[in-house]
Amino acid sequence: LEPFFETNLSNSRFDFGEDARLYSSCIVFPLVINNKLLATLSIFSKEEISEDEFLKVKFLLSYIKKLIENQELKKKTEELISYFQAFFEEDIPKLIINEKGEIIKLNKAARELGDEEFFKKALSSERILAKERVFKKQELKSQNSRIVILKDITEEEKLKTNLELASKVACFLAIKNNEIEYANGTLLDVEKIKGASIEAIIKEKGVVEKINKIKENEDFVEFATILLPNNVEKRVKVFAKKDNYTFLLLIQAEAEYFLQKTRKDFEEFVENSPEPIYAIDQNGIIVYMNNEAKNIFGNLVGNDVRNIYRKDEEKELFSDIQKILSGEEIKRVETFRVAKDGKELLFSKSIIPTFDENGKIEKFYYVLESKYIKLYQKELEKEIEKKERQIRELRKISELKSSFIYNISHDLKTPLTSIKGFTQLLYNEEFGKLNDEQKQYLQTILSETDHFMELLMRVLEVARIEAKKIKLQLAETDISQLLQNPAIKSFEEMAKKKGLYFNIIIGENVPKIICDQTRIVEAVVNLVSNAVKFTQKGGITIKVFRKSRKFIQVEVSDTGIGIKEE
Template sequence: MFKLKNKTITEFPSAAGKENEAQYLQGLNNLLQISAFSANESATAEEAFQLVLNAICLFTDWPVGHIYFVNEQNLLEPSDLWFISDREKFINFYELTMKTVFVIGEGLPGRILGIGKPAWIVDITKDSNFPRSRMGKELGLKAAFGLPIISGGKITAVMEFFCENIFKPDYYFLGVVNQIGSQLGRVVEKKIFNEKLSQQVKELEIMNEDAKRTSEIVFNIFDDLLAIQKSLKNERNKTQKIVSAMGSGLLVIDNNFHLLMMNKSAEDLLGVSFGKMQGADIRKIIFIHKGKEKISWDDSAIVQDRQIKLEDNIFFETVSGKFFPTTTTTTTTDYGKKENFIKIIVFQDASIEKKFNEARMNFISTASHQLRTPLTSLKWFSEMLLNGDVGKLTKEQEDFTSSIYQSTERMIAVVNLLLQIARVEAGRVIIEPRPSDLKEVTKNIISIFDSVVESKKQKIEIIIDPEPLPKIFLDKDMVGQVIQNLVSNSIRYSPKEGLIKIKIIAREDFVEFSIRDKGIGIPKNQQDKVFEKFFRATNALKAVPEGSGLGLSLVRLLVEGWGGKTWFESSEFDGSVFYFTIPMTGMKRQKGEVKLAV
């Protein structure tokens, strides 16, 4: 129900008269502004969530609101963030909810986690998929709706709200709360970004301290969708009052790429007028670039409903001459026939974030370069001492010098990996694909480890299906780096006399590469962090103390960069299988500035 001029109504304003409708639209506008303010000004994500939860409940006059968070096992857990108008009246429902965990597809929160968009239940007591309906019936709760909070392309939380009356869904209202969910998602993304940046700075400081101890050298390292009615023009005018309050640009296009709607922020960002561009082909208004290369809309993440993140290095060039980096979120909905659909695109000018990210990359690159020179010198001097160039060393002197030499080599390897990751993330790497035999590339990489394999009496077996493999356009250095990192890990964590199996299988649209070992495996509760920078599993730290935790992070960046996928299967004490794919169409050429190799 909604409160309007001290009257209670059970219909939305569109069915309750012009006066109520005007108040309703103004209320929605105020709700969006409050949500935007909360998202941008709150000190923490939790504070922003609570303010928005309160605002929606007060606006709708619904008595109960709550937030479920998604944990590492993709389960929905209850939180302490609530709005309850009468705690004594709803204490039983509160206690039941605090004991209920949902899986994907189960209950209202699980349903939203599954479909990735807002959902509405007209009467929870008659809904077969509402486990808490018994308690809801006792309390007189009827209607419910919820919305996802999406950050980094994943649902991180679900907001749910409950009313004591049967209430039909209003998709207009759901479109607004979907935008609120997007605003909150960006709060989470900023928090995660800052945490990751902070973690990277800490890791660099730790490395710096280690270098000081071993070499005495000082280092300076830091919608849901807008409803469509027959009269699109009238609907657009009503919706424009709401979306004009958004700080992000908003575009609505149809299945033929015709521009149906644009808010004021989008006009400002693109430098165009909707009055002049209405119905025009969006592909003639915005040109998409990946780095310095122009790409078609059909090949873009927008058409594929994938979120564009800062690291994707995507730019918008507009017909007005503007050119800026962007981040976007796209939602598609069909109406009537499946071939009739609209896309809602929310985008931002990410110039400030881009400059910040470039500054971070430049810092890592500069710091790494500055580290290499003294480290290389230290390695040379240590080598000279070990070779007796300045006289014979005592046993104690030789052991100490050998320790310095080995530590320096490890530090140089870490610095090189940091440089490679910085180059890939900045989109600066030259990619020169040529027709190549993946089997031969693999054999050449394996030969690097011949002495290590021989000393551990291990065996590496290569299986090809079919044989011979078709040649694919590859950048050998880039693919070789991925294979080298995976082979190195399998050898390092496999026991003596262990068997390592490499399979290269030609599928219909891609080639699948896998490497299987019977090594120490990865603990299940740590597997979601495997591709993160600087992460090493606890058992890996015990088995091989030396290591940077950067190799697999570089593997994922390279594979996803050429349009492939990477994943793994692992069981502690029973080994691991790592996979990656290469499209049959091969890798795309990229001009770039530097080679991957350092």
């Protein structure tokens, strides 16, 4: 709380707001009285403020401070603070919120309704429901903060709020000459009650007489019992007003409506919970089990709950019941239960009592949280993360391997081509005459070089695929001409030498296709070579036919031993 001055606002560590950009320097003086900050004085200048000027203003402020701190003003200030504190601590819920929207203080009445987290959510609504009371907001704003005052809403406002909260259980009636002329809502069958008298709906004669005697511009609120279809009775709140017509608004009693809604929400939560939940009565008999509890323990509704206890823990049951009846809480306490397959499972238990209409405990709900499952889930997550890391490492190794094979295969191809070329020149006697034995050796070299080149090309092709370096050379192709490729025709000669037939059948209307000719030949050669190798009797057939408007099919079949199913 010390005064300071800033000579370079453009690089200041403080945010003085948008307007401060018009100035180059400023002086900030806090005005502190009785150890309380009353105000701050900020002086902005377009010129640089000197230290001498700063000291002059500081002296002036010190003088003003002394004047303020005289006894008379001090007393008035204390009275003002005391008045504010008395106002703030009145028996009406109040909150102080700063300019950032943060709650900085709650009075005692507000704290009885909820904590800061509750009000952070609740203040986003126009109406606040807390401790079975409905409040509306009123705000008092100052420059840097605001006070939010929560006031109980009036009966008329309660009517509006109840309508919003219970729109599905309300009915609006307009009555003239004791007949219902207009009806709207879902609580009653509005079509059937039009034209009926009010006595046909409201059971209490006293309420009916009060409605019939209501005067112009009068209104009242009463509780009454109405008759629903099938002679079902329903307790409602009746809001009546007379203005030419008699208007009635019937709303199902709030307590019952909210009790039903809360019970329904609770039942849905329990039934769909991923944790096993069951309920017992005070005698230890199971009266309810959710789906997960039935899956683990079997459907034991109507049976003694001790059937799922370990023998050494049966006393725990009635000990738990006594603790709950005496007002104690049981939350996340470790316990064992016996599953339907006989396995002992470790859980942490929480017990929630529910009450009947008279406020007595009716059931005890046990919520079991599986510790083993959560531990297993964590271990499983760690194992999955470990496996994923290993997979990533293996992929990197595989990529390196594929890249290495591709590069080494490509490097080997160059010297191998040179070896074959020079060997061929020697064989052709380009460097002088050779005898038969020398030619035989050179022929062996050429043959083995071709074999090695073929193997190398296959390795290079696989490496290209794995390294994703393969490129298709697409061109328009007549598939029937492609099957006359020498590589394929050579297998025809091999088949005939083995005494096998070799047929190529081209179907009608087989069009030209766009493909990589080399890849198609490679695929057919692989299939045909396999067929020739494993066929001893019969033969091989290559069929080409149009399968659909967009596709043709090349099929290689043989009469050999076939391929195993696995």
